[in-house]
């Protein structure tokens with residue numbers, strides 16, 4: 001079932017890439033807009049798609065890559081639908097943000113070097129101070145801030161995000 | 172403005188200089204004998220104006236970059252004020268802060284622009300810290316080594332590869348403190364479309380892009396008395412190696428190079444101009460045959476390996492138009508390993524063949540599998556002019572004072588025609604000198620074809636061979652070659668013979684030549700003049716008059732394009748992919764019993780409409796209800812571009828796919844497998 005769904009998504013996405021290229025008349029002047037639309041389709045810019053875009057626009061892959069890495073809005077890594085930002089600012093660091101990060105990753109089943117879950121639902125990042133030092137250690141899920149985290153709370157939070165267990169209150 | 176200054180003059184450091192069309196303050200200062208330091212200025216590239224090294228003070232206007240400021244009458248320019256010095260110091264310190272500074276173990280030690288400028292400014296401390304991150308070096312090609320830790324982000328390589336090559340391997344990536352200059356996706360040079368020409372490296376002001384050195388293996392060979400080491404010297408290097416020893420560009424130092432190599436321990440030293448003569452004859456005869464049959468025209472030259480690999484990747488439709496004649500380097504390599512070894516009574520595996528080249532791409536050419544037989548390459552070691560200079564220095568030879576020595580006999584002598592192979596237009600002129608006599612049966616009195624000479628990017632000429640008019644074109648720099656090919660494809664231009672050299676000026680502008688900043692164009696002009704002088708001084712000026720060539724045909728090859736010659740002096744070409752293996756997944760089969768299909772969307776197939784085939788194919792899988800058992804992906808080149816569009820079904824490649832035959836192929840090669848497997 002899973003794979004079937006994934007396969008459908010893949011071919012629809014690729015069709016979309018071609019539609020986007022057509023929409024912008026294969027004109028490299030529109031590269032940024034093209035990349036924006038492709039990113040909203042894939043939620044990131046896969047390397048082979050960028051190579052394909054370069055072929056279709058007849059420019060060097062280095063040029064496309066240069067533009068894709070210059071703008072902060074573009075991501076070359078897969079991004080999950082939800083972004084979990086674990087704060088590693090000074091206050092949170094002192095209060096054990098490392099444990100929190102570890103707990104988040106473990107609960108999501110992320111392997112070493114992996115920051116996004118394979119179903120593309122969650123991406124885990126660290127950030128510097130999110131302005132909730134009084135509640136350190138803190139983290140954010142998309143726009144919501146969660147404070148005074150500990151391992152138990154992390155587990156609860158992740159369970160809830162995965163559609164099980166109880167809601168954890170945001171700040 | 173100062174009224175006392177003569178009209179149309181500026182003052183540079185107190186000296187009045189009359190303006191005469193100088194493009195920028197650098198050129199004006201030069202007239203006042205001031206060489207302003209620069210990193211990002213090259214006379215043959217666009218002006219970038221970003222390194223700020225060239226700041227000078229202009230009265231009333233403050234600090235201005237000399238490379239991108241046009242001189243205006245009345246300007247009072249000071250090139251060394253305390254503000255200027257302070258600014259330059261600061262800039263260099265900034266560069267150094269982010270730069271790996273172990274100069275003593277850098278390939279560019281004492282040959283580095285950053286180092287030289289730091290030294291001239293007397294930098295004795297760097298106030299802004301050290302480079303923190305150590306990035307891996309790229310040693311993946313035979314030609315170049317890229318060390319990002321020594322990059323100062325001047326962008327010279329970016330512009331060189333874009334403007335001269337129109338390939339665009341590098342670009343600025345990331346931003347802020349993370350900014351880098353690198354190939355797409357941070358890939359290695361071997362994984363991108365690099366043609367190994369070294370145009371980037373020869374303009375890089377630091378040790379970030381250097382020639383991959385084979386000096387150690389060369390020393391090992393010459394110091395091993397068991398081995399017989401045979402060198403060949405390419406035309407272009409003879410007018411450039413002297414530059415590293417205080418001689419002007421263009422000075423002919425052939426005899427000194429021979430003498431130096433002998434001192435170093437080379438057993439035989441031959442002239443690549445000799446095998447260039449061989450190339451002339453083999454290539455010209457091939458051309459006559461094509462002319463007669465009216466096939467495979469235009470004929471393109473194939474002695475430049477960067478052009479050849481570029482054509483293999485991008486011009487599948489012209490592969491059979493490339494001359495099958497091997498390049499002079501490879502012809503000589505073949506002569507050494509198939510003929511000379513016998514004459515020398517030395518077993519093949521005891522002979523080491525070394526070529527002294529202007530070119531980084533020749534290192535790659537020597538490793539093409541076609542030129543390696545039973546694991547013995549025809550050319551074992553390729554040394555660029557830069558590496559040869561290094562060896563001469565290691566041996567502590569006083570090059571300037573050396574007495575010249577002649578090449579070894581009997582295969583040492585090349586004609587003047589062979590010598591001019593090193594400059595753009597040279598191959599064409601050499602072929603014309605042969606063709607004229609061969610086709611008209613008359614002696615050619617005026618051997619110089621001035622019409623094909625010069626530095627214009629594209630030149631053409633029409634030559635009358637007793638009634639048959641032949642149109643030739645000459646182009647240098649791949650960007651220019653691409654334009655020419657485009658016009659030829661569209662039918663706008665037609666030629667019978669086209670000479671293509673990757674490097675500006677031809678091989679005299681090769682990526683392995685001595686580094687020259689920043690007025691490269693002037694250096695090229697002088698090197699070209701040097702080669703034409705060498706031709707004029709030659710006793711023999713036509714390939715067909717070269718007695719050594721006659722000797723070789725008599726003793727070994729019999730005649731031009733004979734079976735032996737075809738076997739040992741000719742080659743063939745392949746379509747090659749431009750991009751290392753990548754696959755776009757489009758449909759994943761979930762069943763274990765499945766068929767994998769890859770549709771090529773590489774440039775060639777893409778332009779032939781492979782995207783539509785891909786859509787068609789997806790439709791077919793739906794129509795037959797086998798989506799769950801057929802994986803479909805898109806790949807970038809299956810290396811059969813001539814026959815495209817291509818698709819690969821499991822391991823088998825199917826060519827010439829069109830909407831008309833796709834269904835049949837699908838039924839026969841895909842469905843049948845699925846049926847067979849389910850039963």
Ligand code: SF4
Pocket residue numbers: 315331332336338339340341364365366367368369370371372
């Ligand atoms: S070697 Fe030539 S093709 Fe390769 S990156 Fe340098 S300039 Fe470009």
Ligand code: SF4
Pocket residue numbers: 321322323324325326327328329352371374375376377379380
């Ligand atoms: S590699 Fe060399 S030429 Fe290219 S940006 Fe860095 S320092 Fe400049």
Ligand code: SF4
Pocket residue numbers: 368474475476477478529530531532533672673674677678679680681682
């Ligand atoms: S033009 Fe000459 S030096 Fe340049 S890549 Fe070609 S063969 Fe080498």
Ligand code: FES
Pocket residue numbers: 087088089090091092093128129130131132133136137138
């Ligand atoms: S340090 Fe974590 S919220 Fe300020």
Ligand code: FES
Pocket residue numbers: 208209210211212219220221222223224225226236237238239
């Ligand atoms: S800004 Fe003038 S040389 Fe770079």
Ligand code: FES
Pocket residue numbers: 746747748771772773774775776777807808809810811812813815816817
């Ligand atoms: S582009 Fe080379 S085989 Fe398709």
